[in-house]
Amino acid sequence: MIRYLSFPVIFVTQFAAHASAQEPPDEALGKEAYQANCMACHQADLRLVGPSLVAIAETYPLEKEAEFIQWAKAPGKKDPKLLQMPPMSHLPDETLAAIHKFMLGEAKGKTEQKAGSQYDTYKEPVRELPYVVRAFLPDASPASVAVVLKDGISLCWDTEACRFRYAWAGDKTRLRQGHTVVNLRQKPFYRESAPALWSFAGDDEPQFHGYRLHEDGTPEFAYSFGDIEIRERISNGAEAGSFVRHFTLSKPLEKLSLNLEQDSSARVSADKGELNNHTLTLTAGDTKSFTLTISKP
Ligand code: HEC
Structure with missing residues (x-):
């Protein structure tokens, strides 16, 4: 059975380039999946709709991967000033783990910037179709x-x-x-x-x-x-x-x-x-x- 962990690039390397046993590049998977599912609300160093990646990296360092996945699939309610995060239960654990790694990488060396207001600086990312x-x-x-x-x-x-x-x-x-x-x-x-x-x-x-x-x-x-x-x-x-x-x-x-x-x-x-x-x-x-x-x- 085909394991479905994967996002874009991987498909190409696995199938088109007939590479049979190639490991999915986690980094590309994490980045694509973050952009598709999390970026709308989580930015690297700005707390906008949700906490910044800097803040997330503090709460969930590498060894807290399981807790990170747990949260993403069934988010709780922590900060009363923020909205309820929607559950990301449609993503497999492996994809969430790849997102976690990607988020940690993005947060590295950054500190949180102060946004003037929680919402008005925010613009929906321009996306290419489809x-x-x-x-x-x-x-x-x-x-x-x-x-x-x-x-x-x-x-x-x-x-x-x-x-x-x-x-x-x-x-x-x-x-x-x-x-x-x-x-x-x-x-x-x-x-x-x-x-x-x-x-x-x-x-x-x-x-x-x-x-x-x-x-x-x-x-x-x-x-x-x-x-x-x-x-x-x-x-x-x-x-x-x-x-x-x-x-x-x-x-x-x-x-x-x-x-x-x-x-x-x-x-x-x-x-x-x-x-x-x-x-x-x-x-x-x-x-x-x-x-x-x-x-x-
Ligand atoms: C629609 C907006 C939205 C999207 C999309 C979103 N989040 Fe969130 N996220 C939030 C909000 C809002 C909070 C803060 C909730 C709170 O503190 O009550 C949050 C909090 C978090 C936290 C911090 C939890 C903690 O314990 O402090 C993590 C980790 C997280 N999100 C991961 C993700 C991941 C991974 C994705 C993508 C797969 C994602 N989020 C997509 C809005 C979103």
């Missing part, structure tokens, strides 16, 4: 992430339920009082409404393994039902106003169906199998890897 950000999204569990693609398309992927939730057009994510929030001003143009996507889901609880970013910034989520591991990569489609979900299963199945009921009217097409009445049916050779293309109506 990006993935931990966000508070309507109609999804608190452990959801927003995927912001090019071409004005954004998606909600729920890492607790291990499923894609919906896609919307127009609005980007916004930072409000330290929380990345999404206000959907328009109805999502695609929203899955079936109780379960996969025919093999049954009563099994899905297990989330993490996500990584490809070199072009597109995310790939990994999760499993029982002994079937699924990887789902999401990217812009070739046509404007569309996106593609690339699925890879860890093993071929005799037969497989996906329930693609939606309470919206997006166009859905598949590169394999039969799509009838919102059900995609795949047989033997086609079940290991296939794509769905979803387009704005």
Whole structure:
């Protein structure tokens, strides 16, 4: 089974450059994961939304890695003047450990600067598209992430339920009082409404393994039902106003169906199998890897 600890660069070294046993470069992993998940609130030497890395390094030196991970997954409430930090339970321990190391490195030799006011010097970092950000999204569990693609398309992927939730057009994510929030001003143009996507889901609880970013910034989520591991990569489609979900299963199945009921009217097409009445049916050779293309109506 593939271990999903990883972020961008690593994907490239592991797969594209066919290096099989190369160790993930922790430093790059830590930096990317910090930028994607923590930088919005934690700066090296400034206490803005959350404490500075200088302060964090004092509380959590290298030997306090376990405590650091513990906090990040289930943050407490310490400073009454600061907001509640959102849990980072969607990140695997190894990624949090890499972030910890990166934070310690960034804090080294720095002292905390005094910010005039807690909020008004703060600007949301300018991000290149696509990006993935931990966000508070309507109609999804608190452990959801927003995927912001090019071409004005954004998606909600729920890492607790291990499923894609919906896609919307127009609005980007916004930072409000330290929380990345999404206000959907328009109805999502695609929203899955079936109780379960996969025919093999049954009563099994899905297990989330993490996500990584490809070199072009597109995310790939990994999760499993029982002994079937699924990887789902999401990217812009070739046509404007569309996106593609690339699925890879860890093993071929005799037969497989996906329930693609939606309470919206997006166009859905598949590169394999039969799509009838919102059900995609795949047989033997086609079940290991296939794509769905979803387009704005
Ligand atoms: C939305 C803003 C936000 C994000 C994103 C965020 N934090 Fe925090 N973090 C906070 C706030 C606010 C506090 C202070 C909470 C308090 O003291 O009650 C905090 C505190 C901390 C602390 C100090 C805990 C202590 O015991 O003093 C650590 C460590 C930390 N965050 C790690 C992380 C890591 C790692 C990430 C990214 C994976 C992250 N944070 C992302 C807002 C955030």
